[in-house]
Amino acid sequence: MSFITRGFSGRSRDRDERLPPGQTLVEDWPVLSAGPTPDVSTDEWRFEVRTESGRHEWSWDEMQALGVEDVTVDIHCVTHWSKLGMAWRGVPLDRIFEEVETSHDYVMAHSYGGYTTNVPLDELLDGQAWIAFEADGEPLDPEHGGPARLLVPHLYFWKSAKWIRGLVTMPTDDPGFWEQNGYHLHGDPWTEERYW
Amino acid sequence: MTRAAWHVATVAEVRDETPTARRLTLEVPTWPGNEAGAHLDLRLTAPDGYQATRSYSIASSGDGTRVVLAVAEVPEGEVSPFLVHDLRAGDQLEVHGPLGAYFVWRPGGAAAGAEASPLRPVQLIGAGSGVVPLVAMAAAHDEGADATPFRLLYSVRTPADVFFADELRAFAEAPAPTRLGLDLVYTRDAPAGAARPPGRLTPDLVAELAWPVEQRPRIFICGPTPFVEAVAGWLVAAGHAPEAIRTERFGGA
Ligand SMILES: Cc1cc2nc3c(=O)[nH]c(=O)nc-3n(C[C@H](O)[C@H](O)[C@H](O)COP(=O)(O)OP(=O)(O)OC[C@H]3O[C@@H](n4cnc5c(N)ncnc54)[C@H](O)[C@@H]3O)c2cc1C
Numbered sequence: 001m002s003f004i005t006r007g008f009s010g011r012s013r014d015r016d017e018r019l020p021p022g023q024t025l026v027e028d029w030p031v032l033s034a035g036p037t038p039d040v041s042t043d044e045w046r047f048e049v050r051t052e053s054g055r056h057e058w059s060w061d062e063m064q065a066l067g068v069e070d071v072t073v074d075i076h077c078v079t080h081w082s083k084l085g086m087a088w089r090g091v092p093l094d095r096i097f098e099e100v101e102t103s104h105d106y107v108m109a110h111s112y113g114g115y116t117t118n119v120p121l122d123e124l125l126d127g128q129a130w131i132a133f134e135a136d137g138e139p140l141d142p143e144h145g146g147p148a149r150l151l152v153p154h155l156y157f158w159k160s161a162k163w164i165r166g167l168v169t170m171p172t173d174d175p176g177f178w179e180q181n182g183y184h185l186h187g188d189p190w191t192e193e194r195y196w
Numbered sequence: 197m198t199r200a201a202w203h204v205a206t207v208a209e210v211r212d213e214t215p216t217a218r219r220l221t222l223e224v225p226t227w228p229g230n231e232a233g234a235h236l237d238l239r240l241t242a243p244d245g246y247q248a249t250r251s252y253s254i255a256s257s258g259d260g261t262r263v264v265l266a267v268a269e270v271p272e273g274e275v276s277p278f279l280v281h282d283l284r285a286g287d288q289l290e291v292h293g294p295l296g297a298y299f300v301w302r303p304g305g306a307a308a309g310a311e312a313s314p315l316r317p318v319q320l321i322g323a324g325s326g327v328v329p330l331v332a333m334a335a336a337h338d339e340g341a342d343a344t345p346f347r348l349l350y351s352v353r354t355p356a357d358v359f360f361a362d363e364l365r366a367f368a369e370a371p372a373p374t375r376l377g378l379d380l381v382y383t384r385d386a387p388a389g390a391a392r393p394p395g396r397l398t399p400d401l402v403a404e405l406a407w408p409v410e411q412r413p414r415i416f417i418c419g420p421t422p423f424v425e426a427v428a429g430w431l432v433a434a435g436h437a438p439e440a441i442r443t444e445r446f447g448g449a
Pocket residue numbers: 024026028079235250251252253254266267268269270271272273274275276277325328329420444445446447448449
């Protein structure tokens with residue numbers, strides 16, 4: 001149910017088709033984090049994938065060597081802001097999973113600093129997700145998840161785990177940190193899967 | 197945790213909080229209550245169906261159907277100038293919540309999700325309107341006559357910009373052991389007799405005014421994003437465990 005709030009007219013009427021419901025366009029780049037920003041150098045940075053059958057690890061240089069792509073995507077934060085047409089650089093997860101075998105359907109993304117978020121593996125493949133380390137032509141700031149973050153632009157942006165450290169595959173869709181604290185298990189911005 | 201849902205809210209009372217902020221008391225008959233530190237999403241609808249939604253922290257907590265917000269005007273903003281200048285008693289809007297199960301303080305000594313350890317003190321650090329969820333925590337602490345040692349370090353521009361000034365003063369004058377340790381740091385104008393001249397918060401001042409590392413405080417920081425980034429970074433550099441620090445960033449650059 002929705003009704004009019006007396007006297008409210010709002011700002012803009014030419015609503016961009018690319019904006020999901022309940023979102024506002026921003027030019028700057030707000031920050032959503034639950035704690036302090038970790039400080040991780042690219043020298044010490046490692047990325048690992050753990051599955052039921054084993055463990056794979058990449059250093060910063062090994063990750064870059066998998067093949068970097070330029071992508072332009074829209075991002076949508078659960079706190080109601082969106083940025084459209086953002087230029088990113090990163091390694092598609094397809095490259096990473098070329099080297100990984102698993103029968104699991106879900107992954108838990110783990111970050112430096114201890115945060116986790118769950119994502120269906122299907123939604124990380126076929127050009128839908130990257131390990132990203134540049135945005136708008138600059139290396140990612142620590143407050144925005146640098147040196148590297150997961151980028152899953154078709155889901156709310158908390159799924160794009162900052163300070164990404166690895167992925168652990170899992171047979172069931174267990175909730176990560178944000179999901180245990182009230183955010184939706186899946187997070188599709190077009191159907192407003194914000195909170196459970 | 198209570199499941200969040202949309203609710204119809206009627207404005208029960210509005211009053212000036214500071215020269216640039218308004219306190220809004222909402223009556224939400226279906227409100228399930230909320231924890232201290234939680235927030236909600238507030239949605240406004242225009243006559244042509246256009247909607248705008250923003251998040252606001254809740255200054256109240258507990259079981260009641262009265263929900264208190266305090267909104268600072270962001271110049272040129274879409275929603276906050278409307279809430280600060282145009283909204284009046286009797287108006288209706290929608291709220292979704294309560295939201296957030298992490299940036300909350302639960303009486304009895306345990307932060308959300310943590311094991312009970314009543315002796316760990318709590319340090320609240322806020323700037324500007326970022327004090328709103330911290331006021332809810334300090335109020336819950338005061339009302340519950342909770343003995344967890346509590347301190348609030350509050351950075352504001354001038355004495356007139358202090359949110360919930362009367363309430364904070366009352367918490368700071370409560371009998372021990374419930375008394376709130378209150379430190380106001382004025383960035384632009386300090387009142388006569390203030391502990392120090394006006395100036396921005398520094399790592400040294402935070403170290404001086406916050407519970408020391410050895411006491412392993414639980415820390416809640418809230419305010420504009422650059423403030424939260426800076427202060428959380430100083431505390432980690434000073435030796436506080438990152439897991440002990442919970443943050444809420446309101447936005448802005
Ligand atoms: C969890 C959460 C809780 C919040 N609680 C409160 C609260 O208790 N009280 C309160 O007053 N605000 C609070 N905010 C901020 C609030 O949601 C809005 O962002 C704020 O009211 C501005 O909205 P607007 O529509 O007026 O401005 P917009 O039209 O959205 O923005 C206008 C311009 O101001 C910038 N801007 C947006 N937010 C801020 C900000 N907070 N400070 C400085 N610049 C900003 C934008 O980037 C933009 O450039 C909270 C935000 C979050 C995420």
